[in-house]
Amino acid sequence: METTQTSTIASKDSRSAWRKTDTMWMLGLYGTAIGAGVLFLPINAGVGGMIPLIIMAILAFPMTFFAHRGLTRFVLSGKNPGEDITEVVEEHFGIGAGKLITLLYFFAIYPILLVYSVAITNTVESFMSHQLGMTPPPRAILSLILIVGMMTIVRFGEQMIVKAMSILVFPFVGVLMLLALYLIPQWNGAALETLSLDTASATGNGLWMTLWLAIPVMVFSFNHSPIISSFAVAKA
Known part of the structure; x- marks a missing residue:
């Protein structure tokens, strides 16, 4: 009896301990949404x-946390362990x-794929043209190559997807931090002048x-729902 209780407690402790897979999933979840947060959110959020x-900064956490926690709990509510959404x-x-x-659920995720397909094609085309000084191939061929490359990663399975996303997050965060430090000399107090209700009205709205x-x-910028089902099943 005591042996059973000891093994149960040890099992619970091992589950509650932070593991390498937890770090990979944390970075993977970060990578599923931070791209849109950098590409689309700053312009639309700062225009008013x-x-x-x-x-929006105050609303972002509760909207993101409670919605995704509810979706995760829903996936875990199945009778049989390992069931997806x-x-x-x-x-x-x-x-x-x-x-x-x-x-x-599919139509909620499908537009995200369309947006990212266009965004990654535009980004790679611009990078090849301006940074590398190369003439990019036609957009149809370039987008096909990029999508086939991403689908190749998908074919290797869930673990490869999470590992690839977690690896890509490191240089992305590093570049953001370097840009933030580089732009410190350009800081000025002009942004504080927009701290008025009249600024939003000046945009026409x-x-x-x-x-x-x-x-x-x-x-859209903080949407992790496409990977939540896999996350819940993997960490159950």
Whole structure:
């Protein structure tokens, strides 16, 4: 009896301890959304001035944390361990409703793939043209090569995807930090002058309309839902 209790406690302690896979998943989850946060969020968030930016910064954590925690708990609510979101949806809502919800889940993720496909093609084309001084191939061929390259990584399985994303995050964060330090001499107090409700109105929209238009971009920038199902199954 005591041996069983000891082994159970030891098992719980080992699960609660931080492991290498936890670090990989943390960086992988960071990598699934930070790209959009850097590419699209700053321009749309800052166009209305400082007040909408501060409000969105306050809303970002609860919107992101509670939504993704709820989705993770839903995936873990299945009777059989290891079930993904499709199987759990069918278990709770039946086959018909499960297929409908799964279809809606697909359409929620599919636009993200389209946006990233265009963004990565534009970025690589610009990098080849301006930084490398090369003539990039036609966009159709370039986008095909990039998408085939990403699908090749997908074919190696979940662990390879998470490992690749976690590795790519390190140089990305490093570049962001170097840019932030490099731009310190350019700091000025002009941004504090926009700390007024009149700034949002000057863009043609009021404060609430500015927030209404910026929240979808913020949600898109902090959206980890495509990988949450795999994350929940792997860490269950």
